[in-house]
Amino acid sequence: MSYLTPYTVIFYIFAAITVLSAAFVVFTRNVIYSAFALLFTFFGVAALYVFLSADFIAVTQVVVYVGGILVLLLFGVMFTNSIMNAKPKSDVLHIIPGTLLLLAMIGALLYTFYTTHSWMPSETMLQGSIVERIGFETMSRYVLPFEMASILLLAALIGAAFLARFDKPANHE
Incomplete structure (x- = not known):
């Protein structure tokens, strides 16, 4: 029995790309x-979601994070006047606390890895489309949190538009 299948090799390639780019x-x-x-x-990360058979979450990852947040970040950096005139640099700070946190996380992951007795997938399979199930749960049992999140996002959008268009009075001293 060989543990190095093409599926495993592709998984490790995507995992390495994710960790190295992060x-x-x-x-x-x-x-x-x-x-x-x-x-x-x-x-x-989206490719790793595909390996976990979470296709809907993988597509959501690409649409929301790559299509929305990352593009917004890039436009924000590129269209800011102070950024365009100078080379944008950031200082890498807090190396010691970050290294300690990294070692603690690696320790926790290794502890979980070595104390878990079975890594085999479950024998029970979901029936039907996962997207259909997510839609049903969102519009039935979780409709109130879904609507509250949409109201919160609307309030944040209105607040951001107000702050962006608000004319501050000039200081006359």
Whole structure:
């Protein structure tokens, strides 16, 4: 029995792309390079969702994070006047607390890995489309939290538009 199947090799390639691009996001000083590395991180996470048979979440990852948040971040960085006149750089701070947190997370993951007795998938399979099930649950049992989230997002959008268009009075001293 061989553990190195093509499926496993492809999984490790996507996992490596995700981890390496995430490390590049954290450790690079150029904000634009960091944003483009974040693109590979988001796509790598979406590919890992596909490997988990979570196709809907993978598509949502690409649409929301790559199509929305990352593009918004890039436009925000590129169209800011102070950014256009100077090279955008960020300082990599807090290396010691970050390293301690990294070691704690690795320790927790290794503890979970070695204390879990069975990593085999469940024998029970979901019936029907997962997208259909998500839609049914969203519009039946979770309709109130869904509507509350939409009202919260609407309030945030109105607040952001108000702050962006608000003319501040000039200081006359």
